[in-house]
Amino acid sequence: MRQGTAAGSSATREAVHAWLLLLPALVLLVAFTHWPAVSTLVDSFYSTPKGSRAGVWVGLENYQVMVGDPVFWKAVRNNLWFAGATIPVSIALALVMALWVNERIAGRAFLRMAYFTPTVLPMIAVANIWLFFYTPQYGLLEQITGALGLPSHNWLGSPTTALGAVTLVAIWKEAGFFMIFYLAALQTLNPSLREAAAIEGASRWYFFRRVQWPLLMPTTLFVLVNAFINAFRMVDHLFVLTRGGPDNASILLLYHLYEVGFSFWDTAYASAITVVLVVVLAGIALFQFFVLDRKVHYK
Template identity: 65%
Template sequence: MKPSLNAVYGWLLLLPAIILLAAFTHYPALATLWHSFFSTPKANRAAVFVGLDNYAAMRDDPVFWQALWNNLIFALGTIPTSVAIALIMALWVNRQLAGRSFLRLAYFTPTILPMVAVANIWLFFYTPQYGLVDQIAQLFNLPGLNWLGNRSTALPALMLVTIWKEAGFFMIFYLAALQQISPSLREAALLEGASRWQYFWRILLPLLMPTSLFVLINALINAFRLVDHVLVMTKGGPDNASTLLLFYIYEVGFSYWDTSYAATLSVVLLLILSLTAFLKFRWLDRRTHYQ
């Protein structure tokens, strides 16, 4: 097959993926950017070009800044914690343990549960006086608390649910990566006098960096696309204390029907995710060890 035919053959193989990517990723992103420069169409009034008015309104919107701040706290609280727990669990179940298969299943079970089902389970756990959390607190003579109805605890309560659900999902990737690492590396390191901590820090962790990069990017996306738990458990309350950015976009677009302003908020969310992912790739790629 000639080089030109090879190129055509390669592009034909890529064509279905390119079409789907353009139709469901690039076109919606560009359409969202375009609509952010127009007003919301009404029944008796078509959309008109308003320039940067929607962005000016967003700049002066206190709920947007509250949602953005909440999302940053949410990401900083859930991403490192869930990734660290996932790595610890993967190291634990990768050892020769009795009931290892059961442990793996138990750690992974929260991942396969539907998001709405998880939210309802934890909604019961957080129920004042009757929920599991308050029942445990009563055993230690601690006062009950309305975890989802208090400004200071609503967001941490959502963060705990996210960590519980995502740690098992990320564990699977770390476990798969650990099983690809030859045991001879550990044996050689121990023979050279390396401690377990030195083996983990100097050998194992660098070998896991490609997986860590993948997991961190996914954790970042998950932190900014959470809406199910907020909708079921708090609806952004109390007083927007648990409002996250995607939930606010959903609320603006489908409760207030201000689609142009929702498009403006979506553009900002896409920019945040793109910029953060780019910086992560730039920073971590040079520290990633590929076998």
């Protein structure tokens, strides 16, 4: 009997000890993730407080305003275009770069560093670098096009090219980040697989398509989730490059959310946009993990 009591007390102490160890992280998670999410959801059903006047219950009015907001739908279209361009291109470039620097080539360490450097740079610094590239008349891109005899063009000031220019900056920064994950995954593959393929006379393309690519699927799923999230939370470089212009040609959802919440100070409407954005991103992540995950081969 005493042994059972002692075992129960020991298990209780271990459980309490475990929860005490988890408590700091749990408090931070609740305080900075769960509570703000619940608070934002509640605020989306109230009006924006004005001075001493508290917000009042308005139900779905903020969501109705969002449905009728042409700038919101412009931001949605731009973000879908932005995601459709950055996600596949940055992942494909990351995979190609990882395959290249994984080979025994001269200057491999330098190439790895060069590809990864954009990732460690702050996005504001990256945006300022590309702002010089895109500057009309004396920017680097203008110097190149001028040397080729092509006419001058305001890449960030034209509605037809502003979003494409912003997209190119995001791809340049994202590809190096995703390359690290692919490179790490490639280095975990058994070298005997390549040797066996060489003995059988398999070409490099066949080896990649039949062996490497299936084994890289778990990494691809992880990268895909991050790419989707990054595509819808990209906002830093818009402050420097275009500020969503010209005429909202390059505005993205998160930048529109920032403008509504902090420029126009309509916090209730901004909360409604936040709720929709979080629900969409959560739905995409759940689809990728629970549907696409079934097609991933871990062994």
